[in-house]
Amino acid sequence: MFFTNPTENTLLHGPVRPALLRYALPIILSMVATQFYSVADTMIIGLRLDADALAAVSNASTILMLFLFISGGMELGGGLLVAAGRPTATRQEMAELLYNLLFVDLVLALGLTALGFFTLPALLRLIRTPEEILAEAVLYGRVYLVGLPFLMLYDLTKECIMGCGDSKTPLRAVVATSMMNIVLDLALIGPFGVAGAAGATVAAQIAGAGYMLAHLRKTELNLPFRREMLKASYAKDIFRLSAPNSLQQASGTIITTVKQGLLGGLGVAAIAGFSCAGKLSSLLMMPVYGFVQSIVFFIAQNTTAQQPDRVHTGLREGRRILFFYSLLVAALCIGLNGPLLRLFTTDAAAAAYGSTMLAFEGISYVFTAQKHLCEARLRGAQKMGLYLASNLGQIGLNLAACVLLVPRIGFSGFWLSTWISAPAGLALAALLARIGAKQQS
Structure with a gap:
C-alpha cells in the first residue's frame, strides 16, 4: 500500500x-x-x-x-x-x-x-x-x-x-x-x-x-x-468516468437555457427575480456540493480498501449532516427570503418574484441534498451509467414540468416543477443507489 x-x-x-x-x-x-x-x-x-x-x-x-x-x-x-x-x-x-x-x-x-x-x-x-x-x-x-x-x-x-x-x-x-x-x-x-x-x-x-x-x-x-x-486501458477508464460528468454539467446549461426562454414572456422583473434567486440558491447550496464531492472520494477510497462498514458509516453521517444543513437553508429561505433578495436587487418587483421563488423552492432543498448524496454513492462506486440516469431523469422531469406548467400558470410553474421533480428525483436516486449496491455485492 x-x-x-x-x-x-x-x-x-x-x-x-x-x-x-x-x-x-x-x-x-x-x-x-x-x-x-x-x-x-x-x-x-x-x-x-x-x-x-x-x-x-x-x-x-x-x-x-x-x-x-x-x-x-x-x-x-x-x-x-x-x-x-x-x-x-x-x-x-x-x-x-x-x-x-x-x-x-x-x-x-x-x-x-x-x-x-x-x-x-x-x-x-x-x-x-x-x-x-x-x-x-x-x-x-x-x-x-x-x-x-x-x-x-x-x-x-x-x-x-x-x-x-x-x-x-x-x-x-x-x-x-x-x-x-x-x-x-x-x-x-x-x-x-x-x-x-x-x-x-x-x-x-x-x-x-x-x-x-x-x-x-x-x-x-x-x-x-x-x-x-x-496505456489504452487507462484512456478507456478516463473516458468512462469523465464523459458522464461532462454530460451532467452540460445538462445544467440546457435546462437554464430553456427556463430563460420560458421567462422571456413573463417580463423583465420576473427574469431579474429568477436570476437573483438562482444565484442566492447556488451560494447557499455550495456547502452541499462541496460536502458531496468529499463523500465521493471517501466512498471511492474505502470501497477500494474493502471497508464497506466505513462506507455505510460515512453515508449515514452524510445523511445527518446534509439533512440538518439543508433544513437550516430551507428555514432561512422561508423566513428571510425578503432581506436576502434585497442584497441582490433594489427593484421591488424583481425582489417580489425572487422572494416567492426562494420561499417555495427552499422547501425542496432537503430532498435535493439527499438526492446528491445518493448520486455520490453511485459516483464513488463508479456506477456512472446509473448516476447519469439518476441525474438526467430528475433534470428531464423538472424540465418537462416547467414546459407544461409555466405557459399555463405563469411564474408559479417554476417552483411547482421543483416540488414535483425534487421528491421524485430523490426516489429515483435512492432506487438506483440500491441497484448499484446490489450489483457491487
Missing part, C-alpha cells in the same frame, strides 16, 4: 464524522473562493469598462462553457480514478495513472483550444451576439482559450491531489490564484479592456497549474516519465 503523506489522508482511518468534515471544509471554501472571484471579476469589468464590454464577456463565457464542460468532466473523472486507486496502488501504478491522466488532458486541451479558436466567431453568431460587441467577444474568447490547456491542467491536478486525500493544498492554490486574478484584473482591464480580463485569468491559471504540478511532482508523481507508461 502506498501513502506518501499519511497525515493528509485520514479518509481511511479514524472517526468518520471528523474526518469527513476536516476533508470537506477546504473543498467547500475552494468553491466559495472561486465564486467570489467570479463575482469580483464581473464587478471590475462592469465598473472599469462599459455595458458593451460586460455583454461581450457574458456572451463569450456562454460559448466557453461548452469547452469547460469537457474540462470539468475530465477533472471529476480523473479525481475519482485517483481516489479509487489510491489505497492499493504502488508508487509505479500511481505514477502511470497520473501520467496517463495528464497526457489525455493535454491532448483534449490542445484539440479544444484549436477547435474553439477557429469556431468561436460562428458560435457567437449562432447565439445571436450583436454585431457591435462581436469583435470584443471574439477577442475575449480567444485570449481565454490560449490559457485553456493550463486551466485544464490546473483543475485536473487539483482534483487528483484531493483524490489522494489532501484538500488543503488545492484550497491554498485557489485562494492565491483568485487573489492574483483580481489584482491583475485591476491592473489590466483599464488599459487593455476585455483582453486584459482574459489575460489576467490566463496568467492566474498558468501560475496555479505550475504550483499544483510542482506539488504533484514532489508527492505522487516522483517517478520519471517513460513512453511505455501510456
Whole structure:
C-alpha cells in the first residue's frame, strides 16, 4: 500500500464524522473562493469598462462553457480514478495513472483550444451576439482559450491531489490564484479592456497549474516519465468516468437555457427575480456540493480498501449532516427570503418574484441534498451509467414540468416543477443507489 503523506489522508482511518468534515471544509471554501472571484471579476469589468464590454464577456463565457464542460468532466473523472486507486496502488501504478491522466488532458486541451479558436466567431453568431460587441467577444474568447490547456491542467491536478486525500493544498492554490486574478484584473482591464480580463485569468491559471504540478511532482508523481507508461486501458477508464460528468454539467446549461426562454414572456422583473434567486440558491447550496464531492472520494477510497462498514458509516453521517444543513437553508429561505433578495436587487418587483421563488423552492432543498448524496454513492462506486440516469431523469422531469406548467400558470410553474421533480428525483436516486449496491455485492 502506498501513502506518501499519511497525515493528509485520514479518509481511511479514524472517526468518520471528523474526518469527513476536516476533508470537506477546504473543498467547500475552494468553491466559495472561486465564486467570489467570479463575482469580483464581473464587478471590475462592469465598473472599469462599459455595458458593451460586460455583454461581450457574458456572451463569450456562454460559448466557453461548452469547452469547460469537457474540462470539468475530465477533472471529476480523473479525481475519482485517483481516489479509487489510491489505497492499493504502488508508487509505479500511481505514477502511470497520473501520467496517463495528464497526457489525455493535454491532448483534449490542445484539440479544444484549436477547435474553439477557429469556431468561436460562428458560435457567437449562432447565439445571436450583436454585431457591435462581436469583435470584443471574439477577442475575449480567444485570449481565454490560449490559457485553456493550463486551466485544464490546473483543475485536473487539483482534483487528483484531493483524490489522494489532501484538500488543503488545492484550497491554498485557489485562494492565491483568485487573489492574483483580481489584482491583475485591476491592473489590466483599464488599459487593455476585455483582453486584459482574459489575460489576467490566463496568467492566474498558468501560475496555479505550475504550483499544483510542482506539488504533484514532489508527492505522487516522483517517478520519471517513460513512453511505455501510456496505456489504452487507462484512456478507456478516463473516458468512462469523465464523459458522464461532462454530460451532467452540460445538462445544467440546457435546462437554464430553456427556463430563460420560458421567462422571456413573463417580463423583465420576473427574469431579474429568477436570476437573483438562482444565484442566492447556488451560494447557499455550495456547502452541499462541496460536502458531496468529499463523500465521493471517501466512498471511492474505502470501497477500494474493502471497508464497506466505513462506507455505510460515512453515508449515514452524510445523511445527518446534509439533512440538518439543508433544513437550516430551507428555514432561512422561508423566513428571510425578503432581506436576502434585497442584497441582490433594489427593484421591488424583481425582489417580489425572487422572494416567492426562494420561499417555495427552499422547501425542496432537503430532498435535493439527499438526492446528491445518493448520486455520490453511485459516483464513488463508479456506477456512472446509473448516476447519469439518476441525474438526467430528475433534470428531464423538472424540465418537462416547467414546459407544461409555466405557459399555463405563469411564474408559479417554476417552483411547482421543483416540488414535483425534487421528491421524485430523490426516489429515483435512492432506487438506483440500491441497484448499484446490489450489483457491487
